Amino acid sequence: MTAELALLGRAPAVDNARHVRWPVLDDSDRQAVLTVLDRGVLSGPFAPEVRAFEREFASYIGTRHALATNSGTAALHMALAAVGVGPGDEVITSAYSFVATAQAVLHQQAIPVFVDIEPHTCGIDPALIERAITQKTKALLPVHIHGMPCDLDEVMAIGKKHGIPVVEDACQAHGAMYRGRRAGSIGDAAAFSLQSSKNLPCGEGGVFVTNDTAMLDRANSLRMFGENVRQMEDVPWDPQRPLDASRAYDSVHVGWMYRTNEMSAALARSQLRKLEAANAQARQNAQRLSAALSTLPGITPPSEPADRTGTIHKYRVTFDASAMGVSAPPKTVRAALIKALRAEGLEVVMWQSQPVPGQTLFRDKTGYGSGVPWSVWNVESPVRYDLDQFPQTTRLLDSSLVLFSQSCPIFPQPTELIDAYAEAFARVWRHLPQVVAAASAQS
Numbered sequence: 001m002t003a004e005l006a007l008l009g010r011a012p013a014v015d016n017a018r019h020v021r022w023p024v025l026d027d028s029d030r031q032a033v034l035t036v037l038d039r040g041v042l043s044g045p046f047a048p049e050v051r052a053f054e055r056e057f058a059s060y061i062g063t064r065h066a067l068a069t070n071s072g073t074a075a076l077h078m079a080l081a082a083v084g085v086g087p088g089d090e091v092i093t094s095a096y097s098f099v100a101t102a103q104a105v106l107h108q109q110a111i112p113v114f115v116d117i118e119p120h121t122c123g124i125d126p127a128l129i130e131r132a133i134t135q136k137t138k139a140l141l142p143v144h145i146h147g148m149p150c151d152l153d154e155v156m157a158i159g160k161k162h163g164i165p166v167v168e169d170a171c172q173a174h175g176a177m178y179r180g181r182r183a184g185s186i187g188d189a190a191a192f193s194l195q196s197s198k199n200l201p202c203g204e205g206g207v208f209v210t211n212d213t214a215m216l217d218r219a220n221s222l223r224m225f226g227e228n229v230r231q232m233e234d235v236p237w238d239p240q241r242p243l244d245a246s247r248a249y250d251s252v253h254v255g256w257m258y259r260t261n262e263m264s265a266a267l268a269r270s271q272l273r274k275l276e277a278a279n280a281q282a283r284q285n286a287q288r289l290s291a292a293l294s295t296l297p298g299i300t301p302p303s304e305p306a307d308r309t310g311t312i313h314k315y316r317v318t319f320d321a322s323a324m325g326v327s328a329p330p331k332t333v334r335a336a337l338i339k340a341l342r343a344e345g346l347e348v349v350m351w352q353s354q355p356v357p358g359q360t361l362f363r364d365k366t367g368y369g370s371g372v373p374w375s376v377w378n379v380e381s382p383v384r385y386d387l388d389q390f391p392q393t394t395r396l397l398d399s400s401l402v403l404f405s406q407s408c409p410i411f412p413q414p415t416e417l418i419d420a421y422a423e424a425f426a427r428v429w430r431h432l433p434q435v436v437a438a439a440s441a442q443s
Ligand SMILES: Cc1ncc(COP(=O)(O)O)c(C=O)c1O
Pocket: 071, 072, 073, 074, 097, 098, 100, 101, 143, 145, 169, 171, 172, 192, 193, 194, 195, 205, 206
């Protein structure tokens, strides 16, 4: 192999310093936060930025209600509690997600039951849900992973048939469309994350959404110490006494402190105005890169069913060693590609590398420490987390990579960088057997 690869001394195909770091913050964001500082109101249940953001976000998503929270996990937890999930109940969710999805279930001392994915959207496979339903199933929790809506109509139909509410984990799916409606507006409730890597970032934050007013009232109370918060009442808000709204200080059940603050809400409002542009650029970049990568043997870019539009929150490519003309286990090929592509200056990450139930928390059922909630609530027919139940998730994660990273995701990158990624792939693909052989020899 002559020095045709950066791995062997050639100049990298991509100048890594040219990546645009996310989030992109401009004067309008600065001004939004400064306005809060000038006003001098940093928080409060009825503070103006939070309430304005909730109205604007609900209107954008197409739900009647939204409640801003201090994380996506908080919004998920509130949603599960609001639909009636409690200790010992079971919640069916996808084996491929960020751990927060299942952690939110555990926060209610409920039992996560994982179902494998289908390969087109990488979302929960609806064909496998019904056999996971038991008397204890109290919610379905599908995830729009990478911002691609899962097969939601099928999930909703199962929920309806069995009288089980559906909570959408839309933490990666701000603005994604499913059959003409926005992800997050279809289930009984949904949760979004506003953490810094998301297409709609504000640092840390989240949003709970629902169309159901009773659900809103429950979630609103859960967000604030279990107090009887009547947000829908038009409480007069006095900017001179922002922390002294009428409040009974009488918790009626367990709740949490999941409220957010004015600076985060102001930044979220400002970023919401730019979300459509960010999503459009993500799609344009993804389409351009996918067109180029599709010409290489053995590589499959993310797919997008015709009836939905994803946010490309993560751009995951799958590879097939035999179609690539190499003979090595998927994980070896994956390691070889990571090394060669990083040497070419690309941002390449694995993000998740195993199904969620493979994490120690589930494998050892450590839970709250002494095995709770399983040791208390799931003794008679213990839920199994063995990975043999999740072949599609395992196959996907063993044989794929996420291009770009949390710090430098696909959405803000310039076209030239996308083209340089395609060139780097072409280079590596011209030398695949050697790239993989070198990695195999080292492992
Ligand atoms: C699919 C999914 N669910 C839940 C979460 C939790 O959101 P947060 O980090 O804001 O709590 C995330 C965020 O990383 C996520 O990607």
